[in-house]
Amino acid sequence: MENKMSKMKFILADIILINLAYILAFYIRFDTMISRQFLAYIPKYLENAIYITLMKVAIFYYFDMYKTMWKYASITELLNIVAAVVLSNTVVISFLFARQENFPRSIYVIATLLDLALIGGLRFSFRTFKIDELFNKFDSVEKKKIMIIGAGDAAALVIREFRNHVQLRSEPVAIIDDNKNKHGKIINGVKVVGGREDILEAAEKYNVDEIVIAIPSASRKDISDIIEICKQTRCKLKILPGYYELIDGKVSIKKIRDVDISDVLGREEIKTDLGQISSYIANKSVMVTGGGGSIGSELCRQIAAYGPKELIIFDIYENSAYDIQNELKRTYSNLNLKVLIGSIRDKDRLEEILKEEKPDVIFHAAAHKHVPLMEDSPKEAIKNNIFGTLNLAQLSDKYGVEKFVMISTDKAVNPTNIMGATKRVCEMIIQSLNANSSTEYVAVRFGNVLGSNGSVIPLFKKQIEEGGPVTVTHEDIIRYFMTIPEAVQLVIQAGAMANGGEIFILDMGEPVKIMDLAKDLIRLSGFEPDVDIPIKVTGLRPGEKLYEELLLDEEGISNTKHDKIFIGKPTFTDYSLLLKSLDNLEALLKDGTQEELINQVKVIVPTYKDNEEVNGKIIRDSEKSACN
Secondary structure (H helix, E strand, C coil): CCCCCCHHHHHHHHHHHHHHHHHHHHHHHHCCCCCHHHHHHHHHHHHHHHHHHHHHHHHHHHCCCCCCCHHHCCHHHHHHHHHHHHHHHHHHHHHHHHCCCCCCHHHHHHHHHHHHHHHHHHHHHHHHCCHHHHHHCCCCCCCEEEEEECCCHHHHHHHHHHHHCHHHCEEEEEEECCCHHHCCCEECCEEEEECHHHHHHHHHHCCCCEEEECCCCCCHHHHHHHHHHHHHHCCEEEECCCCCCCCCCCCCHHHCEECCHHHHHCCCCCCCCHHHHHHHHCCCEEEEECCCCHHHHHHHHHHHCCCCCEEEEEECCHHHHHHHHHHHHHHCCCCCEEEEECCCCCHHHHHHHHHHHCCCEEEECCCCCCHHHHHHCHHHHHHHHHHHHHHHHHHHHHCCCCEEEEEEEHHHCCCCCHHHHHHHHHHHHHHHHHCCCCCEEEEEEECEEECCCCCHHHHHHHHHHCCCCEEECCCCCEECEEEHHHHHHHHHHHHHHCCCCCEEEECCCCCEEHHHHHHHHHHHCCCCECCCECEEECCCCCCCCCCCCCCCCCCCCEECCCCCEEEECCCCCCHHHHHHHHHHHHHHHHHCCHHHHHHHHHHHCCCCCCHHHHHHHHHHHHHHHHHC
């Protein structure tokens, strides 16, 4: 109702209440409306009523009393009303004394108190009595029933937010909290009905449609455990982000988001050595290739926070580069930012940039990465990934780049596709060139990142929105997952640790079965797998492996001082031999067949096998284990 009441309606209401307050003040002072004194003063008041009214309305306007959204009113707004009423009555008293129109002193006191009651009461009725909600109760549209997990300050704020946003048609009906001392207590009119063991029963009893997890202080492990229980309810799941995500510390409806798969994984926040990172990025010129992509753009965001002397974004796709440019300009107004368009295949363009900009550090994230697409276009994978990296790595040596950090992938380990094989060649370029250069070359190897362009998560979400089916290539396929910010934090940290020649391997946690991932996403969306949303097994795609590895057998592994970063020892350092092999590969790009190209890559990467051969062995071994 408040939204519909215009400023003019409030002014008209105040005009009535201001005059009513004085008439009531005379009535209270003289006990009756027909007394001689009452009848004597009223005409005198009416002669000045227009001046009194205009002065008070003007002062109320000055105090923003016609702009405030009163259903959100707090102690601040109450004090504002008191100040406006006291000041306006002081001005009126001064005005009347100046005109020598004096009333009994008690009239001014009573009128002031009545102003507070009437003017303030009107406004606070929108908050205290929820006038808009009373009207909404006659609405025939059914509301969503909300259950809130957590009975703390955040829950109280969430309940208030739902009530203040009646357009959401959501009604909190129950609260869950593990603290037994809170059971049976009521928060903002909603009862705490039990602990996490009561979630399923409460969801059924209160016909809950949606669950909101409102425990911003909880660990990710706790959140993951709670989500596991909530998934069984068939309710839509939402979550209030943790304190580390609530940058401004404010709880609002806008901050509540859908539960996503990163919440299910329950991985704790990465701890980084800020001092060590700053030492090689702060006040340095840093270049990010593929800076508009999923990993590249997050690299730019995090690098910008460390105060580089200059940040150079290099990408062939102008739209994505433009997006991250605008974002960084908004967030870091003092950042010295340069966005350059070009391809890593174009050695002349790269040389022009490195000669002019002289970057101190390069993060190389530009690559073709989509496995099935590269299986159909192997020449493009070879040109871009292998020779693009070779161009950049050689020019980095030529122009004295201090540190070169390349993004690699778990698909480079015993690859079964051309994309993975080309990334393995990139690792070999990095390791062999490091032995012949003053530049420190390193690679950072990790698995899939949640939500990146082309990853399975956005695909599943879109399929669920469309009503299914959700497509999984094989019932037993597994992958390692990490969030984009988490992966990038570790990439930057690994760069700080680098001495040159290492392949850093990130701890990806436990592997995830893609079939389980699909079922989790369906349940998180409030549906039942294979009941509401079907799951369809489509068969492995070209080049796809049932499982990925993070380490070659011969690499071994050693720890670093960071518990989520490991080092694989160098396995290839013969730069001249590699260049000869790459010369042969480049010749085949011009004149050879696709089969000859693939065979040459297999010569360079002996662990490159056909995916049918690798997957067939995995399935046979699995069947033997099951029989035993």
